[in-house]
Amino acid sequence: MWSEIYxxxxxxxxxxxxxxxxxxxxxxxxxxxxxxxxRRFFQTAGRAAASLQELVDAGYLQxxxxxxxxxxxxxxxxxxxxxxxNSRVDLRLLQ
Numbered sequence: 001m002w003s004e005i006y007x008x009x010x011x012x013x014x015x016x017x018x019x020x021x022x023x024x025x026x027x028x029x030x031x032x033x034x035x036x037x038x039r040r041f042f043q044t045a046g047r048a049a050a051s052l053q054e055l056v057d058a059g060y061l062q063x064x065x066x067x068x069x070x071x072x073x074x075x076x077x078x079x080x081x082x083x084x085x086n087s088r089v090d091l092r093l094l095q
Contacts, residue, residue, distance in 0.1 A: 020093060023068035027089045030065060034073060034081035037061065048079045 002025065006018035034052070037060045041049045045058070052075060055061045064072050069088035076082035083089055 020090060023089050024091050024093045027067045027083065027087075028091060028094060030067065030073065031081045031083075034065070038075075038079070038081060049075070051075060052081070 002018045002021040006015055006022060009015045009018060034055075037055055038049055041055060041058060041060060049055055052061070052064045052073060056063060066072050067083055067087050067089050071084035071087040071089075073081050074084055083091070
């Protein structure tokens, strides 16, 4: 839906809003995938990863991925994947 709005909207504000929603959706999908990899790492290693770099070192990722705004994802305090404090992606748009 947001892709269609982005492609067809003539109004710049509507296109901007659609793009922001698309970026939030992409980040949400990325975070779900990263959290799945973190769970696999935990099952294999018997402990939580201390950083996303550990997923790279263990071969789960080729590099630390970046969100749609260009900021690297990071581990939150609870050990789940999260957005950087500098990220311009607003996941609240999806609530």
